[in-house]
Amino acid sequence: MNSATALDLHGSRILIGTGLLDRCGPELQRALGTRRLAIVTDDTVAPLWGDRLAAATGDATTPRFIIPAGETNKTRKSWSRITDELLDAGLGRDSALLALGGGVVGDLTGFVAATYLRGIPFVQIPTTLLAMIDASIGGKTGVDTRAGKNLVGAFHHPALVIADTATLGTLPAVQLRNGLAEAVKHAVVASPAEFTWLDSHAAELTQDGGPSTAVAERLVRTHVALKADVVARDEREGGLRKILNFGHTVGHAIESLSHYELLHGECVALGMMVEARAAELAGIGEAGLADTIAALLTAVGLPTAVPRHFDVDAILAATRTDKKAREGRVEYALPARIGVMAGADRAYGTPLSDDVVRAALSATWSA
Ligand SMILES: NC(=O)c1ccc[n+]([C@@H]2O[C@H](COP(=O)([O-])OP(=O)(O)OC[C@H]3O[C@@H](n4cnc5c(N)ncnc54)[C@H](O)[C@@H]3O)[C@@H](O)[C@H]2O)c1
Numbered sequence: 540m541n542s543a544t545a546l547d548l549h550g551s552r553i554l555i556g557t558g559l560l561d562r563c564g565p566e567l568q569r570a571l572g573t574r575r576l577a578i579v580t581d582d583t584v585a586p587l588w589g590d591r592l593a594a595a596t597g598d599a600t601t602p603r604f605i606i607p608a609g610e611t612n613k614t615r616k617s618w619s620r621i622t623d624e625l626l627d628a629g630l631g632r633d634s635a636l637l638a639l640g641g642g643v644v645g646d647l648t649g650f651v652a653a654t655y656l657r658g659i660p661f662v663q664i665p666t667t668l669l670a671m672i673d674a675s676i677g678g679k680t681g682v683d684t685r686a687g688k689n690l691v692g693a694f695h696h697p698a699l700v701i702a703d704t705a706t707l708g709t710l711p712a713v714q715l716r717n718g719l720a721e722a723v724k725h726a727v728v729a730s731p732a733e734f735t736w737l738d739s740h741a742a743e744l745t746q747d748g749g750p751s752t753a754v755a756e757r758l759v760r761t762h763v764a765l766k767a768d769v770v771a772r773d774e775r776e777g778g779l780r781k782i783l784n785f786g787h788t789v790g791h792a793i794e795s796l797s798h799y800e801l802l803h804g805e806c807v808a809l810g811m812m813v814e815a816r817a818a819e820l821a822g823i824g825e826a827g828l829a830d831t832i833a834a835l836l837t838a839v840g841l842p843t844a845v846p847r848h849f850d851v852d853a854i855l856a857a858t859r860t861d862k863k864a865r866e867g868r869v870e871y872a873l874p875a876r877i878g879v880m881a882g883a884d885r886a887y888g889t890p891l892s893d894d895v896v897r898a899a900l901s902a903t904w905s906a
């Protein structure tokens with residue numbers, strides 16, 4: 540395929556480029572053979588990109604299964620609705636699903652594919668920055684429950700990932716920023732050079748109308764490679780992969796207390812601030828680390844101060860219900876400095892005292 544970058548992760552190809560959607564037919568065939576295809580997407584993405592994908596499959600009547608957009612639909616209810624509809628449509632073990640959309644569609648479709656007729660292949664076609672550089676990479680699929688996000692799921696690797704950066708052209712700025720939070724995270728946990736690049740391209744990344752094609756492609760390519768590299772070295776989260784959890788322990792707590800009104804990326808930005816401050820207070824992170832991260836988050840339009848109406852003790856309590864807490868003991872993935880994570884000898888999990896987390900939260904309160 541012209542001008543596409545290809546990476547491999549667990550035997551599946553990850554294609555990155557502009558305009559891939561229109562010419563992905565041969566790639567789909569190569570990855571899936573002659574399987575019957577079905578598109579799963581949401582009602583925002585369907586009218587924007589659904590026809591383009593259907594046309595590329597060579598059959599404009601490729602069936603489409605559409606969920607309402609939004610995190611509140613990443614549920615077992617949507618899972619059961621889609622599986623019933625697939626069964627009603629007579630799709631058998633010779634079929635494959637194309638997940639066209641953001642992380643919600645990708646996680647849900649992946650979980651449907653993992654379980655439908657005991658498992659059929661699927662392809663990730665991410666259309667948000669967050670889904671391109673994070674959710675579509677690594678094989679985690681699942682749905683949310685009353686008790687928390689992503690608590691029911693499976694590891695199921697996509698047969699192929701197609702990240703067409705042209706789809707970012709219709710993405711609202713606020714959603715682009717959402718993805719940039721994970722980009723900042725990747726840079727902090729794994730790449731000082733990328734931290735510097737993000738810093739020097741912040742204005743371009745957040746300009747009106749979005750970044751240029753070249754910049755968007757460069758961003759996605761680098762961050763897919765950063766995440767894929769960590770995942771390849773630790774597929775099932777025995778150690779290294781936990782570094783990707785930086786910002787997410789406190790971030791998830793704030794996200795759930797906000798009843799998902801704050802975007803995931805905004806919560807991760809706040810989580811990174813609190814956790815970096817906690818790392819400094821605990822003598823793990825070098826002095827000035829949190830301020831350095833704050834400057835980049837501000838430059839790309841992400842928040843750095845926790846809104847005052849959040850309660851410190853409620854956040855602390857919520858961190859304990861995070862699924863990554865072990866027997867109620869919360870372990871944090873903490874940076875020592877930009878590009879270097881602490882705790883390699885402890886599988887990158889560091890317990891922190893409540894006092895330290897409290898002090899870090901208080902220091903991150905909005906004025
Ligand atoms: N599996 C993983 O490893 C992993 C990693 C990170 C996040 N996630 C999950 O990803 C989800 C968040 O993903 P997200 O931020 O992509 O959210 P999302 O899927 O809800 O997409 C955000 C919004 O953008 C819209 N949209 C998508 N593509 C668009 C486009 N090209 N143009 C215009 N609008 C578009 C969607 O309809 C939605 O309203 C969460 O559920 C999170 O748990 C999973």
Ligand SMILES: [Zn+2]
Nearest residue numbers: 721787803807
């Ligand atoms: Zn995240």
